[in-house]
Amino acid sequence: MKKLIIAGLAAVIACGAFAQQNAPAFDDPKASVIAVSSAAVPGKMKDNIKLINLSDDENISFRVYIYDSKKASWNLYGKALLKGFYDGDTIDSDFEDKIRKVEYVAVIPDGNGVYEYETEKKHNDLRIKIHSPNGSADESYKKNAVTVDVRSIPGVFKDNVKFVSETSDKNISFMLYAFNDKNGIWQKAGVAVLKDFGDTDTVDSPLEDSLPSYACFAVVSRSGKTYAYDFKKANKDFIITVR
Numbered sequence: 001m002k003k004l005i006i007a008g009l010a011a012v013i014a015c016g017a018f019a020q021q022n023a024p025a026f027d028d029p030k031a032s033v034i035a036v037s038s039a040a041v042p043g044k045m046k047d048n049i050k051l052i053n054l055s056d057d058e059n060i061s062f063r064v065y066i067y068d069s070k071k072a073s074w075n076l077y078g079k080a081l082l083k084g085f086y087d088g089d090t091i092d093s094d095f096e097d098k099i100r101k102v103e104y105v106a107v108i109p110d111g112n113g114v115y116e117y118e119t120e121k122k123h124n125d126l127r128i129k130i131h132s133p134n135g136s137a138d139e140s141y142k143k144n145a146v147t148v149d150v151r152s153i154p155g156v157f158k159d160n161v162k163f164v165s166e167t168s169d170k171n172i173s174f175m176l177y178a179f180n181d182k183n184g185i186w187q188k189a190g191v192a193v194l195k196d197f198g199d200t201d202t203v204d205s206p207l208e209d210s211l212p213s214y215a216c217f218a219v220v221s222r223s224g225k226t227y228a229y230d231f232k233k234a235n236k237d238f239i240i241t242v243r
Contacts, residue, residue: 024067026074026106031065032117036126037103043121046100050090050125053082054188054206055132057113064128066095067104074106082130085175085191086206090125099126139186141175145218147182148231155233157212161203163192164241170196173222174242176203178214186218194242212238 023033036045049064061081065074077099078091107117107128118129150157161176173193177186189211190203205211219240221227230241 023104024072024074026065026108028106028108031106031108032115033104033106034117034119034128035103036105036119040103041119041121041126044100044124045102045121045126047124048090048096048126049077049093049099049105050088050127051080051082051107052088052127052129052206053085054118055085055113055115055130056138057132058082058084060113060130061110062130063108063110064091065106065108066099066102067106069101069103077105085188086204141220142186142218144224144226145177145220146229147216147218148229149216150212150238151215153231153233153238156236157233157238158236159212161189161192161205161211161217161238161240163194163201163203164239165194165197165199166241166243167194167227168197169225172225172227172242174240175220175222176205176240177218177220178207178211178216179218180215182216187214189214189217191222192240 023035026033035041051062051064053060061079063079064077066077067074075095077095078093080089080091082089105126109115114133116131116133118131120127120129163174165172171193173191175191176189178189179186187207189207190205192201192203194201217238219229228243230243232239
């Protein structure tokens, strides 16, 4: 049985690699052509194409094209605008009813940004995740980070991370990182925005259900201003109070 499973996985990988090697050309040096057939990306794709920002950039836009295999031509599927980290944009398109048969898409950034793309099929959508190339090389943010060992805080944490404002500052935002090794890779876990005193924000995280499994968090003020933080667990949430 194990040999059959391994052989099956190898066949899928080989098929996906073959599809990528034989992808149709797109006449734009900034275009990334991505194989999205069932062999290349497992799952169902019949509703929408959605772009998700996991890069270091904000207010970035993209054009997405789909390939018509019968006519051997590219059609503009639509455009997406991503305002901040983990922002998503579901493209409104006249070609929505045709995506189930699409085998290739092309993604082109507007502007001079360079990105890497990760695809998955979820809830009948094709999701294209936008990454900065090779992750973020700049780790200067770590020197201003306040870290906390989640395990050292009494209580139960199984659900969400919530920020609470107890400062008079308005419209402040924070980046949350998650990691198990302080000297290792810090995963971007999401952004919190607090509009006024008493405001709360639950972090919408790309790490999803795995967030409570991380040993440590780090909080970075996106404005660079120094704040004090209190940490506690309540109602199965991890609460970060900003003072």
